Amino acid sequence: xxxxxxxxxxxxxxxxxxxxxxxxxxxxxxxxxxxxxxxxxxxxxxxxxxxxxxxxxxxxxxxxxxxxxxxxxxxxxxxxxxxxxxxxxxxxxxxxxxxxxxxxxxxxxxxxxxxxxxxxxxxxxxxxxxxxxxxxxxxxxxxxxxxxxxxxxxxxxxxxxxxxxxxxxxxxxxxxxxxxxxxxxxxxxxxxxxxxxxxxxxxxxxxxxxxxxxxxxxxxxxxxxxxxxxxxxxxxxxxxxxxxxxxxxxxxxxxxxxxxxxxxxxxxxxxxxxxxxxxxxxxxxxxxxxxxxxxxxxxxxxxxxxxxxxxxxxxxxxxxxxxxxxxxxxxxxxxxxxxxxxxxxxxxxxxxxxxxxxxxxxxxxxxxxxxxxxxxxxxxxxxxxxxxxxxxxxxxxxxxxxxxxxxxxxxxxxxxxxxxxxxxxxxxxxxxxxxxxxxxxxxxxxxxxxxxxxxxxxxxxxxxxxxxxxx
Amino acid sequence: xxxxxxxxxxxxxxxxxxxxxxxxxxxxxxxxxxxxxxxxxxxxxxxxxxxxxxxxxxxxxxxxxxxxxxxxxxxxxxxxxxxxxxxxxxxxxxxxxxxxxxxxxxxxxxxxxxxxxxxxxxxxxxxxxxxxxxxxxxxxxxxxxxxxxxxxxxxxxxxxxxxxxxxxxxxxxxxxxxxxxxxxxxxxxxxxxxxxxxxxxxxxxxxxxxxxxxxxxxxxxxxxxxxxxxxxxxxxxxxxxxxxxxxxxxxxxxxxxxxxxxxxxxxxxxxxxxxxxxxxxxxxxxxxxxxxxxxxxxxxxxxxxxxxxxxxxxxxxxxxxxxxxxxxxxxxxxxxxxxxxxxxxxxxxxxxxxxxxxxxxxxxxxxxxxxxxxxxxxxxxxxxxxxxxxxxxxxxxxxxxxxxxxxxxxxxxxxxxxxxxxxxxxxxxxxxxxxxxxxxxxxxxxxxxxxxxxxxxxxxxxxxxxxxxxx
Numbered sequence: 001x002x003x004x005x006x007x008x009x010x011x012x013x014x015x016x017x018x019x020x021x022x023x024x025x026x027x028x029x030x031x032x033x034x035x036x037x038x039x040x041x042x043x044x045x046x047x048x049x050x051x052x053x054x055x056x057x058x059x060x061x062x063x064x065x066x067x068x069x070x071x072x073x074x075x076x077x078x079x080x081x082x083x084x085x086x087x088x089x090x091x092x093x094x095x096x097x098x099x100x101x102x103x104x105x106x107x108x109x110x111x112x113x114x115x116x117x118x119x120x121x122x123x124x125x126x127x128x129x130x131x132x133x134x135x136x137x138x139x140x141x142x143x144x145x146x147x148x149x150x151x152x153x154x155x156x157x158x159x160x161x162x163x164x165x166x167x168x169x170x171x172x173x174x175x176x177x178x179x180x181x182x183x184x185x186x187x188x189x190x191x192x193x194x195x196x197x198x199x200x201x202x203x204x205x206x207x208x209x210x211x212x213x214x215x216x217x218x219x220x221x222x223x224x225x226x227x228x229x230x231x232x233x234x235x236x237x238x239x240x241x242x243x244x245x246x247x248x249x250x251x252x253x254x255x256x257x258x259x260x261x262x263x264x265x266x267x268x269x270x271x272x273x274x275x276x277x278x279x280x281x282x283x284x285x286x287x288x289x290x291x292x293x294x295x296x297x298x299x300x301x302x303x304x305x306x307x308x309x310x311x312x313x314x315x316x317x318x319x320x321x322x323x324x325x326x327x328x329x330x331x332x333x334x335x336x337x338x339x340x341x342x343x344x345x346x347x348x349x350x351x352x353x354x355x356x357x358x359x360x361x362x363x364x365x366x367x368x369x370x371x372x373x374x375x376x377x378x379x380x381x382x383x384x385x386x387x388x389x390x391x392x393x394x395x396x397x398x399x400x401x402x403x404x405x406x407x408x409x410x411x412x413x414x415x416x417x418x419x420x421x422x423x424x425x426x427x428x429x430x431x432x433x434x435x436x437x438x439x440x441x442x443x444x445x446x447x448x449x450x451x452x453x454x455x456x457x458x459x460x461x462x463x464x465x466x467x468x469x470x471x
Numbered sequence: 472x473x474x475x476x477x478x479x480x481x482x483x484x485x486x487x488x489x490x491x492x493x494x495x496x497x498x499x500x501x502x503x504x505x506x507x508x509x510x511x512x513x514x515x516x517x518x519x520x521x522x523x524x525x526x527x528x529x530x531x532x533x534x535x536x537x538x539x540x541x542x543x544x545x546x547x548x549x550x551x552x553x554x555x556x557x558x559x560x561x562x563x564x565x566x567x568x569x570x571x572x573x574x575x576x577x578x579x580x581x582x583x584x585x586x587x588x589x590x591x592x593x594x595x596x597x598x599x600x601x602x603x604x605x606x607x608x609x610x611x612x613x614x615x616x617x618x619x620x621x622x623x624x625x626x627x628x629x630x631x632x633x634x635x636x637x638x639x640x641x642x643x644x645x646x647x648x649x650x651x652x653x654x655x656x657x658x659x660x661x662x663x664x665x666x667x668x669x670x671x672x673x674x675x676x677x678x679x680x681x682x683x684x685x686x687x688x689x690x691x692x693x694x695x696x697x698x699x700x701x702x703x704x705x706x707x708x709x710x711x712x713x714x715x716x717x718x719x720x721x722x723x724x725x726x727x728x729x730x731x732x733x734x735x736x737x738x739x740x741x742x743x744x745x746x747x748x749x750x751x752x753x754x755x756x757x758x759x760x761x762x763x764x765x766x767x768x769x770x771x772x773x774x775x776x777x778x779x780x781x782x783x784x785x786x787x788x789x790x791x792x793x794x795x796x797x798x799x800x801x802x803x804x805x806x807x808x809x810x811x812x813x814x815x816x817x818x819x820x821x822x823x824x825x826x827x828x829x830x831x832x833x834x835x836x837x838x839x840x841x842x843x844x845x846x847x848x849x850x851x852x853x854x855x856x857x858x859x860x861x862x863x864x865x866x867x868x869x870x871x872x873x874x875x876x877x878x879x880x881x882x883x884x885x886x887x888x889x890x891x892x893x894x895x896x897x898x899x900x901x902x903x904x905x906x907x908x909x910x911x912x913x914x915x916x917x918x919x920x921x922x923x924x925x926x927x928x929x930x931x932x933x934x935x936x937x938x939x940x941x942x
Contacts, residue, residue, distance in 0.1 A: 037633045162508045162910065165859055200910060362833070362889050364860060388636055389835060391862040418833050418889060420910045439633070439671065439891045 025384055025457075029450045031313040033388060036446035041308055043438045045073060045301040046360070050291035050433035057118075057288040058328040059091030059259045066284050067262050070300065070325050074266035077308055081269070084262040087338040089328040091259045092119055094288055095252030098225060099127075100194075102235060103246040112235065113228040114194065115206035115289060116253040117178060118331045119213075120224040127250035128153070128192045128223060134239050137177055138184050150189030153247055155239075156181045157196045157232055160423065167419040168358070171198055171426075175209070182224035183214040192249065193224045196232040198423060204228045205428040208287050210331045223251050263335045264325040268307060272318035277343075279322050279353040280306045280452055283329035283336075283401055290431035294422065297433075298360030298441055300325050302415070305445035306452055317456045319351065326401040329357070333400060340404030352455050354413045354448060355399025359425070360441040361417035365392025366451065369412040374460045378411075381454050390447055392416055411460050415448055496855055496928075500921045502784040504859060507917035512779055514909045516544060516772040517831070521762035521904035528589075528759040529799040530562030530730045537755050538733050541771065541796050545737035548779050552740070555733040558809040560799040562730045563590055565759055566723030569696060570598075571665075573706060574717045583706065584699040585665065586677035586760060587724040588649060589802045590684075591695040598721035599624070599663045599694060605710050608648055609655050621660030624718055626710075627652045628667045628703055631894065638890040639829070642669055642897075646680070653695035654685040663720065664695045667703040669894060675699045676899040679758050681802045694722050734806045735796040739778055743789035748814075750793050750824040751777045751923055754800035754807075754872055761902035765893065768904075769831030769912055771796050773886070776916035777923055788927045790822065797872040800828070804871055811875030823926045825884045825919060826870030830896070831912040832888035836863025837922065840883040845931045849882075852925050861918055863887055882931050886919055 036042070049056075049066060056063040067084065074082045098116055101109040116122075130151060135141045136158045141149065156177035160170035175198055182193045197207035206226045213221050227235065239245055264284060270276060282299020286292020303323045310317060326335035343350060354366075365385075368375055379393055397403070398412025406412060417440070425431040507513070520527075520537060527534040538555065545553045569587055572580040601622060606612045607629045612620065627648035631641035645667075652664045668678035677697045684692050698706065710716055735755060741747060753770020757763020774794045781788060797806035814821060825837075836856075839846055846866060853864055868874070869883025877883060888911070896902040 033636070034634045163505045165504070165914075167910075201908075362891050389863065392860065420833050420914070421908050424908070437672075437892050437895070439638075443636075443891070 025454070028313065028315065028453060029384055032309050032449045032453065033446040035309050035312050036305065036442040036449070037439065040305065040442045040445065042301040042305040042441050042445045045304060046293060046297050046436060046441065047433055049297045049300065050293040054291050055288040056284060056286045056292055057092070058089040058261060058285045058331060059256070060288070063261060063285050063327065067264055070264045070284065070304065074264065074304060074323065077266070077311065079266040079268055079307060081267040083265050085265055085338060085342060086260060086262055087327055087334050088258040089261040089334050090332050091256040092331065093254050093256070095254060098249065098251045100225070100247065100249035102238060103248065104238065112231045112247070113204050113206050114225040114249055115208045116251045117195070117211040117224040117226055118208055118287065119211050119255065120182070120251065120253055121221045122253050123192065123223045123249060123251045127248055129246055129248040130191050132235070132239065132245050132247045134236055138180065141184055141188065146188045149185060152190055153192040153194060154181065154185040154190045155194045155235060157236055159196060160198060160200050162200060167200060167423050170200060171423060174198060178209050178226065179211055180214070182211055182222055183216055186216055186220050186222045190222055192222050194227050194247065194249070195224065197226045197229055198426065199229050199428070201424045202229045202233065204230050205430055207427045208289055209427045223249070225249055225251060261327045263327050263339055266307060266323045268311070268317055268321045270318050270320040271316050274320050275349055276319040276351045277322060277348055278319050278351060278452060278455060279324050279402060279405070280448060281324035281326055281353070281401060282356045283327070284325040285328050285330055287330055287427045289427065289429040290425070291433055292431060293433045293436050294359040294425050294431050295427065296329065296357045298436060298444070299356035302356045302441065302445040302448055306449040309446065309449040310453065315453060319456050321452065321456065329401050336401035337404050343405065350405050350410045352411050352413070352460060353398060353402040353405050354415065354451060355402045356415040356444060356448060357399045357401065358415065358417050358419065359422045360436040360444060361421065362440045363390060363415060363417050363444040363447040365390050365416050367394050367396030367398070367414045367416055369396070369398050369406065370460070374411050377458070377460055384454070385447070385450065388443065388447060409461065413451065415444060417444055496925070499784065499786065499924060500855055503780050503920045503924065504917040506780050506783050507776065507913040507920070508910065511776065511913045511916065513772040513776040513912050513916045516775060517764060517768050517907060517912065518904055520768045520771065521764040525762050526759040527755060527757045527763055528563070529560040529732060529756045529802060530727070531759070534732060534756055534798065538735055541735045541755065541775065545735065545775060545794065548737070548782065550737040550739055550778060552738040554736055556736055556809060556813065557731060557733055558798055558805050559729040560732040560805050561803050562727040563802065564725050564727070566725060569720065569722045571696070571718065571720035573709060574719065575709065583702045583718070584675050584677050585696040585720055586679045587722045588666070588682040588695040588697055589679055589758065590682050590726065591653070591722065591724055592692050593724050594663065594694045594720060594722045598719055600717055600719040601662050603706070603710065603716050603718045605707055609651065612655055612659065617659045620656060623661055624663040624665060625652065625656040625661045626665045626706060628707055630667060631669060631671050633671060638671060638894050641671060642894060645669055649680050649697065650682055651685070653682055653693055654687055657687055657691050657693045661693055663693050665698050665718065665720070666695065668697045668700055669897065670700050670899070672895045673700045673704065675701050676901055678898045679760055680898045694720070696720055696722060732798045734798050734810055737778060737794045739782070739788055739792045741789055741791040742787050745791050746820055747790040747822045748793060748819055749790050749822060749923060749926060750795050750873060750876070751919060752795035752797055752872060753827045754798070755796040756799050756801055758801055758898045760898065760900040761896070762904055763902060764904045764907050765830040765896050765902050766898065767800065767828045769907060769915070770827035773827045773912065773916040773919055777920040780917065780920040781924065786924060790927050792923065792927065800872050807872035808875050814876065821876050821881045823882050823884070823931060824869060824873040824876050825886065825922060826873045827886040827915060827919060828870045828872065829886065829888050829890065830893045831907040831915060832892065833911045834861060834886060834888050834915040834918040836861050836887050838865050838867030838869070838885045838887055840867070840869050840877065841931070845882050848929070848931055855925070856918070856921065859914065859918060880932065884922065886915060888915055
């Protein structure tokens with residue numbers, strides 16, 4: 001009887017504690033959102049990064065400006081430590097703006113909106129002019145083979161599929177054309193490639209992005225450009241009328257030897273378990289065409305804001321919380337690899353890493369690279385996010401920069417904002433500050449900070465948490 | 472034993488049917504989304520409404536153009552019936568563009584961005600100039616009373632609260648200043664009112680909207696304008712320096728007698744229960760400053776698209792499905808009232824009405840004005856919407872135009888798109904076609920069509936549905 005009473009008392013106590021915990025968590029999370037929406041810093045930081053610095057391609061002056069600026073701003077937050085982590089990065093420059101036209105008749109041309117893909121070689125000094133052949137992807141290229149490809153410019157024109165609800169899936173289904181299109185076409189003797197921009201919208205903006213020549217030797221490489229969706233549609237319809245159409249393009253891009261750069265890191269040292277490390281981050285570099293406001297200025301300032309929000313709302317993390325602003329996500333991932341390499345060398349215990357690199361749009365939730373038990377732990381927090389319309393909790397990748405931290409018990413997570421408009425701006429000249437809505441950016445930062453708060457407070461290991469509750 | 476076997480067989484059959492139903496519903500809903508995203512018409516219609524017609528204030532030539540255009544387009548869809556429902560609407564014109572300045576010193580002025588509120592009288596022909604007094608709302612106005620208000624221009628400056636997650640709640644907490652500000656200030660002898668725009672963003676655009684003079688006589692009425700958020704902040708800070716600051720404003724708006732207009736209605740007559748009517752709609756009129764693309768061109772074209780999507784995917788509604796494009800939501804609600812009045816006269820049985828009037832942004836879900844049992848029925852469909860990230864199912868209002876249909880068993884529902892950016896555009900000059908994203912608009916239309924499909928197929932009455940299952 002005594003045992004039963006005791007159990008009942010414990011149960012009652014347990015329920016009561018759980019209710020108090022839930023209610024104080026609700027209040028703390030509300031405080032985080034209020035701070036972000038009423039007294040946020042993320043938008044002001046993004047304004048500076050976008051408008052006073054601008055596009056931040058790895059190895060550029062702007063990228064170094066961004067390193068200096070964010071380091072200084074992190075220092076102003078009064079964190080326990082702020083430092084730069086050296087990393088060598090590739091340097092590629094676009095040079096003079098690209099120029100292209102299609103020859104529609106003798107002496108009759110129409111200009112095309114193109115942009116060099118990142119890492120591409122330049123065309124010959126006088127430009128490259130050749131007959132164009134349209135393919136729907138790498139498979140069709142192989143079907144055509146050397147006989148039909150040799151001496152031509154290959155025009156990859158498979159569009160992103162509009163029927164994917166998550167636009168990243170549509171991107172995933174097309175981006176092989178951009179990444180490997182030149183390497184593959186070169187094997188069949190093509191003299192250049194033009195790839196339909198990774199954009200679901202019809203407009204005049206070409207979208208750049210990374211590409212690879214694989215194992216091609218220098219003299220096998222061919223120049224690669226992206227073309228706007230409107231001009232891709234135009235070129236395709238012209239080819240139906242006139243299948244020996246010639247296109248001219250001139251690009252002035254150049255690869256340089258690697259240069260010194262840095263990841264920017266700030267830390268609030270854990271008050272109870274300083275050796276357990278949580279990372280929140282985005283990437284500081286961007287493409288050069290716009291300001292890199294969505295990709296990934298938003299992720300950078302949201303990650304910085306996570307630490308500020310916790311500090312300002314008076315929450316002292318038990319674990320060590322680091323913001324890592326990674327260099328060179330776009331064309332090398334050197335920063336992400338370096339951070340993981342150093343962490344391994346130092347035998348650091350990373351329990352959690354959260355990346356924001358999907359634009360500064362209204363947050364919808366997160367994806368998690370986690371075990372079932374870790375994921376279930378996260379799912380138990382879902383009700384706390386409901387008032388903020390955060391509903392999307394799925395298994396999936398965390399993000400490119402934190403990817404190299406995968407292994408052991410480390411949970412990797414990615415913020416998932418609404419994706420519908422992301423590829424309207426991605427890697428294009430319109431990825432600028434004005435395309436980011438202040439509230440949407442701030443909601444994202446608060447959503448990230450709330451997850452970090454819960455991970456810090458309750459951990460991701462259901463066993464250790466039970467142990468804590470028993471104390 | 473026989474009875475038990477029979478029950479088991481029935482149960483098995485029941486479960487099996489339910490599984491088939493679920494799976495065929497998933498497929499049908501997938502077809503609806505695919506049709507909207509791959510072969511949608513909504514964006515093309517919105518382009519015409521926005522760019523070839525433009526702002527469609529009740530009683531204007533543009534509003535009548537919109538009636539003609541949408542009637543013709545509904546006829547092109549091959550519906551069973553298309554007709555115009557006559558309704559008398561107010562006519563108010565803005566006239567020559569408004570002009571305002573603040574007198575910062577002798578001969579020293581700074582222009583202010585203002586716009587007349589819909590329904591306001593003009594200023595005196597030479598404009599109105601008076602000392603300004605800032606209040607935080609109607610309560611503070613009453614505290615100041617006649618002594619401090621008489622002869623002055625009242626400047627209502629309570630901002631929308633940024634900490635509301637649903638921006639409509641922030642709007643609801645401020646819009647009394649716009650709607651009743653002039654009526655109340657006139658009672659204390661004010662000579663005009665200037666209201667901070669209902670906008671969460673700091674920018675230079677004044678946002679118009681409806682206002683009322685209540686029971687004031689003609690000679691008691693005073694002119695009312697909205698001021699941009701940037702200029703509201705400027706004016707407020709200037710008043711702190713110089714509290715006897717004078718503002719001048721000139722407005723040329725005019726009220727005319729009511730004119731003839733129309734609701735536009737199209738119908739697919741029900742194949743099994745033609746007397747049970749489902750309505751889907753938005754409002755055809757808009758304010759005059761922009762194109763009315765979000766408010767409510769989006770709702771108009773999404774509602775039209777619902778009927779087209781069901782037709783094109785081969786679904787024949789059992790109940791009668793009507794699209795109603797309401798006239799005069801913005802400054803009178805005459806169309807909504809007329810539709811309900813005629814429905815009552817004809818003793819029509821409206822089982823369901825769905826409105827889209829919250830912008831063409833990414834859909835998040837719906838609110839329902841329904842009984843618990845009806846609402847639970849809707850909740851049972853939630854899993855079917857999950858693949859489309861539609862998660863928000865809450866009790867709440869359906870919408871202004873369908874509001875007058877409330878009563879009996881009629882379920883009223885409102886599409887709830889993401890609300891973060893809505894008030895950046897609401898009633899302002901930037902509510903134009905380019906502010907609407909094609910995919911977001913199309914996802915909204917498909918989401919609405921999917922709900923209509925389920926309401927038609929399963930009904931909203933759990934008892935009658937059980938009866939159907941037994942057949």
